[in-house]
Amino acid sequence: MKDLYDVLIVGGGVVGSAVARELSRYQLKIGVLEKNLDVCYETSGRNSAVVHGGFAYDTGSLKARLCVEGNRMMGDLAEELDFPFLRCGKVLVGNTPEDMETLKRTISQGEANGASGLRLIGKEELHRLVPAVVGEFAMLSEKSGILDPFQYTIALAENARANGVDYYFDHEVTAIRRLKNGGYCLSTPHGEYESRWVVNAAGLGCKTISDMLGITGYRVIGSKGDYIILDKRVGHLLPMPVYPVPSNTYMGIHVTNTIDGNVIVGPNAEEVSDFRYYGVPQKNIDYLRNSASALWPHIERGNYIRNYSGILPKWVDENGVIQDFKIEIQDDIAPHAVNLVGIESPGLTAAVPIARYAIGLMKEREELKENPDFNPRRKGIVRFAGLSREEQERLIRENPDYGEIVCRCEKVTRAEILQAIHNPLGVDTMAGIKYRTRAMMGRCQGGYCQMRVEQMLEEELGRRPEEVLYARKGSNLLMGTAR
């Protein structure tokens, strides 16, 4: 007997998980089919982690409207779902009269979009806000911020899960078939799933899924950006993200403080068609450093701790011009299918408003009954590192596992790792533990804790060493026992 759902969401990234969480407010049986082994292995976890102000997008666009909404609600959402978010502001730094004109236009556009807290600042204020920056003046966006993109996505997914949503990992949708009853049958390597509604929140796979639904003709390109992560040692030199003055489609290489105190440098923007290749070439690493050093001259090789890349799915027209978010139901072609195409930046900021917009389209076609048991609150893993000494002492008294530091760089304790291993979504990869705790994310990159974490994962989940995966399918960490 196949599982029968009211709604199946294809893709468990930040948008898919936001849709799942927002839909769980209603009396619906909901499932999420995710091709990866966790919720933020692609674009949702591979970005600058900036909560945008909403000034950079054309007035009247969905990007502008949903970004401003997302920015406005982020504080409450972070509190409700217990993920790290900081409204630290951000600056766009300029030097020339042309830059000044662009910034003035950006402020007018931002205000027309409903963004608040935008103003020009002179050199003195700029250097007071970010002493280490190079530039003559800037636009300050007070409402911009940063968050932990992993925790944010995981929080949405875990809250959805707690409200009854089923998550299926390693479930890549390979075909979609219309059923006689008007519903859909979705094929995956692990069987078929039926649903009355389908939501395409497939991110980089949005065109593939859209095509499967019969909504053809979208052109989606990948825009790949590489990043360098710097040691926390330099974190104090960057209290807020520093961007150059943008061109109309590209925000430019920037330096961003992370919520955990690191600095990230990037991204460049390269058009790609391979949406699975995340390699970072040497020339891009050097290019990032050289470009960003003009803004913030503190990028030393000795402070590199890692590099990564992400790919944004951009919907473009036949001339290659980047289009707005597309959120639609094409009743004549694919009724009961919500199609989200080209959800790129500012998708992280706008995820919940995107979800609500999508659900709005569903509500125009079907009455959704409130779920009286919906609980909007979710509690994350209590982290030892950020607490006061008194709170740390109390935690250890309650649970001695909080006294055992496993990851020395990020000061992650055994208690946190155990909670991450037994996470509500059932994710069982090393990267899953990393994203949930920050173990292995520090400057030694797991040199001290990787073996301990692996050992705990084996013991807690009863796995053999050769079964433990790093992140993706096939990413087996070990070959087995030595003897």
Added chain:
Amino acid sequence: MEKRDVIVIGGGPAGLTAAVELYKKGVRDILILEREKHLGGILRQCIHDGFGLTRFHAALTGPEYAERFISQAEELGIPCETGTTVLDISPEKVVTAVSRRGLVQYRAGAVVLAMGCRERTRGALAIPGERPAGVFTAGVAQAYINLYNRMPARDAVILGSGDIGMIMARRLTLEGVRVQAVFEIQPYASGLPRNVEQCLNDYGIPLYLSHTVTEIHGDGRLTGVTVSQVDGQMRPVPGTEKYYACDTLILSVGLLPENELSMDAGVTLDGRTRGPVVDEYFQTDRKGIFAAGNVLHVHDLVDFVSLEAEKLADGAAGYVKEGSLPECPVEVREGAGISYTVPQRISGTRDVTLSMRVKKPFRSCRIVVRQDGREIASGKLARAIPAEMIHIPVRASEIAGTKPLSVSVEEPA
């Protein structure tokens, strides 16, 4: 807040030796804080032999070498908290530590920094390419095999000819792994010649100098690496790329003294050693905070770690008893051919031994210590290589006044 005359941070060879020697010199109120469940530090996973040839005139394994000090510390009854991680050292020498028993703060009369070093990672080198599973630092691979009984590889390539990398080439080979080659970006091996001989040559594992990994491939497990030759500036030479299919890349690309706690304490670090700047008593520029072993500068042999920690114990014991140590106004600077010297400051009133490394290999050369242009000490070497530390004694009677000393390599004209 508890008080201790000396808190030793780290129960590896440096910390253990320092604690034992301090005790022997009459300092009894000592506490060793060790984050692992057992004492011994990185020696625990070094099950090969060759330790102790200088210090004990015996070829010991790592655990055997450590055991000599652990059993002494136990016999002497030196208190030790294992499973205890130091979270912070304040400039006032308040040490905050955490364990399953709770959070404890100690006010220390003196602090011995003996935290050792960590391995440079792929991220720090920014090796281009994808990020599959199967890229391990040599120490992680060593820990998996020797401490956890886990096999990290079947078919490996090693980048970097550091000592742990070469030792792992042998270790993996003995465990049935195919080790295809070791690639070294420098035109010379970065580890000890004896390891090139015993770990690579004896097993027929080729060492390619002036080569580096220029791309990592694979999105699940590693599928291969691209290796390129490098030019004199260590830049990859286009057209020399060669693909090696393998499932594992082992990195042995350098060790970094682990000084995050030292920085919390306000200790000044030396940009070359990446360890604290110390005087001949192994005291940092924070009075009463001492450092020895790999946290100070990366050593070639553990024997020298022990010898250094013994000297530290001399200084620290004096500090505990007297409340201060004599000034060390004479700076020691590196001249031509020398990458660093330790200590960086000396009193000029006692005989000292300077430890140093050369920047590149030299054949038949002299290491010369000069003050104001005058030669005051020297050592003649048939061979000087960056892999081997060099020790040059300097007699106090030769030092005049407080003008800086300069150490350089002088080659025959």
